[in-house]
Amino acid sequence: MFITPLIAAPMAGGTTTAELALATHGAGAFAFAAGGYKSAGQLATHLAPLRAAGIDFGVNLFVPRTSPPTASESAALAAYRTELSETAGRYGAEVPDLVLAEDDPRVQDYWAEKLDLLLADPVAMVSFTFGLAPVRIVAQLQKAGTQVVASVTSVAEARAAVETGVDALLVQHSSAGGHTAAFLPGAGAADTATLPELVAAVRAAVTLPLVGAGGIASAADVKAVLAAGAEAAAIGTALIRTAESGARPLHKDALADPLYTRTAMTRAFTGKPARALVNEFVRDHSESAPHAYPEVHFLTAPLRAAASAAQDPRALNLWAGSGWKSAQSGPAADVIKEFLQGL
Numbered sequence: 001m002f003i004t005p006l007i008a009a010p011m012a013g014g015t016t017t018a019e020l021a022l023a024t025h026g027a028g029a030f031a032f033a034a035g036g037y038k039s040a041g042q043l044a045t046h047l048a049p050l051r052a053a054g055i056d057f058g059v060n061l062f063v064p065r066t067s068p069p070t071a072s073e074s075a076a077l078a079a080y081r082t083e084l085s086e087t088a089g090r091y092g093a094e095v096p097d098l099v100l101a102e103d104d105p106r107v108q109d110y111w112a113e114k115l116d117l118l119l120a121d122p123v124a125m126v127s128f129t130f131g132l133a134p135v136r137i138v139a140q141l142q143k144a145g146t147q148v149v150a151s152v153t154s155v156a157e158a159r160a161a162v163e164t165g166v167d168a169l170l171v172q173h174s175s176a177g178g179h180t181a182a183f184l185p186g187a188g189a190a191d192t193a194t195l196p197e198l199v200a201a202v203r204a205a206v207t208l209p210l211v212g213a214g215g216i217a218s219a220a221d222v223k224a225v226l227a228a229g230a231e232a233a234a235i236g237t238a239l240i241r242t243a244e245s246g247a248r249p250l251h252k253d254a255l256a257d258p259l260y261t262r263t264a265m266t267r268a269f270t271g272k273p274a275r276a277l278v279n280e281f282v283r284d285h286s287e288s289a290p291h292a293y294p295e296v297h298f299l300t301a302p303l304r305a306a307a308s309a310a311q312d313p314r315a316l317n318l319w320a321g322s323g324w325k326s327a328q329s330g331p332a333a334d335v336i337k338e339f340l341q342g343l
């Protein structure tokens with residue numbers, strides 16, 4: 001199903017640009033565009049250069065949540081807002097007073113309109129994260145000629161994904177940078193198994209083609225994932241510092257800064273666990289941050305924008321997988337070629 005063993009993972013929030021996808025594709029990877037956080041119009045614009053190039057590529061979407069925050073989560077959200085106001089004040093930013101209805105496009109992440117776009121003008125592959133797409137939608141995409149991939153973080157999630165009729169699974173380990181794909185309680189938590197061990201466990205449980213992701217820093221890491229039974233490996237963090245990546249310069253620089261000595265899973269920035277370099281914001285707010293995605297994302301957005309404008313990485317979401325120290329700057333094609341040459 002995958003014609004190359006290396007996949008350029010989707011990175012929403014600006015990191016995956018069309019230029020990055022084109023560069024990684026040109027060097028021999030299969031590239032994913034990042035549909036998360038975008039409206040359908042913004043997604044169409046993001047995809048236009050890829051469509052114009054006439055290449056096969058994937059599009060990744062966020063599956064919206066199925067239930068709103070509980071009363072206690074809402075109370076924790078209000079308390080968190082108060083807690084953040086001091087940090088926000090330091091940057092002259094406000095923490096919005098935010099209650100999101102379930103049908104708010106920000107909660108739905110423009111789900112229906114983006115699916116309409118991808119059904120009307122199909123792409124080679126669509127992957128989902130943060131949950132499972134309904135069986136009906138998987139079937140509609142497949143009928144349109146699109147292969148469908150579900151992201152999972154455990155054997156239980158893999159089994160649940162198989163039931164939806166998808167064509168392949170992205171098996172994401174907790175060492176991955178950015179948000180966890182986990183959608184079942186307890187899945188995706190920091191575990192002792194390595195990525196190859198997780199891939200092998202999923203391989204033993206299901207027959208679908210697998211892609212392994214999380215913490216891949218070298219060709220040797222890719223080989224270990226392939227040996228464990230995956231058809232391909234996906235890299236994210238390894239591409240963040242490249243020339244074509246749209247990550248903020250502060251983020252790119254932080255990945256090469258010896259000031260940062262570790263990563264951690266934190267809900268502090270968005271309300272959903274995500275792996276980031278440990279900076280002041282992660283240290284100060286991880287314990288109190290509520291389970292309320294995407295509310296916390298929108299709560300912290302003005303503060304993060306103001307910190308970025310002030311060239312201050314202390315309050316930025318510096319997403320990073322466990323292999324961050326190996327991330328190289330320079331052309332993305334060079335990064336891809338180095339991985340592929342080592343296989």
Ligand SMILES: Cc1cc2nc3c(=O)[nH]c(=O)nc-3n(C[C@H](O)[C@H](O)[C@H](O)COP(=O)(O)O)c2cc1C
Pocket residue numbers: 009010011012013015034035036060128129151172175176177178179181213214215216234235236237238319320321322323
């Ligand atoms: C900055 C950043 C943004 C990400 N955005 C997405 C996304 O939009 N959708 C998704 O499925 N995964 C996203 N991920 C996860 C990657 O697709 C991939 O699973 C992960 O980067 C692999 O682990 P690694 O970063 O250690 O290579 C993101 C990761 C990073 C670092």
